Amino acid sequence: MRTTVAVVNGPGAEFVLEAVEVDGPRADEVLVRIVATGLCHTDLSLRDTLPAEMFPRVFGHEGAGVVEEVGADVTGIAVGDHVVLSLASCRGCAKCQAGQAGYCEQTLMLNYMGFRTDGSTSYSREGGPVYGHFFGQSSFARHAVALASSVVVVDPSLDLTRIAPYGCGFMAGSGAVLNVAQPGPGDSVAVYGVGAVGLAAVAAARASGVGTVVAVDLQARRLEAAERLGAIGVDPAGLGETTVVERVKELTGGGATYGIETTAVPSVLKEAAQSLGVQGTLVVLGLDMSRPEFPVDAIDLLQNGKVVRGSVEGDSDPQEMVPRMLRMNAEGRLPLDDLVTTYPFGEINSAIADVLAGRVVKPVLVW
Ligand SMILES: [Zn+2]
Ligand SMILES: [Zn+2]
Secondary structure, eight states, X not given: OEEEXXXXXXXXXXXXXXXXXXOOOOTTEEEEEEEEEEOOHHHHHHHHHSOGGGOSEEOOOOEEEEEEEEOTTOOSOOTTOEEEEOOOOOSOSHHHHTTOGGGOTTHHHHHTSSSOTTSOOSEEETTEEEBOOGGGTOOSXXXXXXXXXXXXXXXXXXXXXXXXXXXXHHHHHHHIIIIIIOOOXXXXXXXXXXSHHHHXXXXXXXXXXXXXXXXXXXXXHHXXXXXXXXXXXXXXXXXXXXXXXXXXXXXXXXXXXXXXXXXXXHHHHHHHHHTEEEXXXXXXXXXXXXXXXXXXXXXXXXXXXXXXXXXXXXXXXXXXXXXXXXXXXXXXXXXXGGGEEEEEGGGHHHHHHHHHXXXXXXXXXXX
């Protein structure tokens, strides 16, 4: 059938709405009519860094919509179900079986390559492939063929435009706190960069009963959002003679028990590690493909028994984590709804400009 996608025709190019062909679902896939898709930084960083031969390509990995067709081997998903789409996994390897879908043996193939394991693509135009299958979905589209492992069935009464980001951004930030750090009331959490991921981490830390949550960011609007969620905002530019490390240590009584790093700026990552208390743990979520190395103060790390570790999607299994987050949200313990700003799909390039300029936290594109 024909559908409309926001396609990128080459590295760094703008998103363009275009009609393409989309296949029906294979045995392990479902066809989803997309209602809304969140825009996440990974859509942009890969658009800008993937090689030219991996284009034209459809990004989008925070889709939400309604199931229109179900593949022969798919269980637990029916036509008409409302769904949130998240990362894809094989569901069979040891990591998947252990609930660690982000570390699935087939992560690269199922989420990033742009085609199915047999080399085919669900989208095509003029007989040629349009690469897709991004996070098992490529949901910058009116219709997406999603791998069943990407699909999480949700309560149909929920507003799909509000919950689309639960598939990636909100899950990564919440998971870093709820699954990785698992802080308690006696701990402190410092979050570096409070975009959508960082704000979800702030909300999850408060939901965990953490008394002292510190949010570090250069943008006033983001700091205000973090403060509304219960964090103490720190603007590095407004500290005068005091360093960020000194300020975070002061606010947390000697150093944070946990740090959550979302900026991917090497110097910030170093400060985040230095701001930890003795035996503190820094969870690294941000990644900038163009500068993936960062400096570490090895003396500080060793003498204080600090841990710096990475995390894919906050160590979440979407099948477990999305429903858990939605329950917390319904109970008022994960108040993320106000972070969403909706845009018509045709305004995707304005949405990108707005989020990069810090005018909005989480753009969600709506058909
Ligand atoms: Zn697996
Ligand atoms: Zn993402």
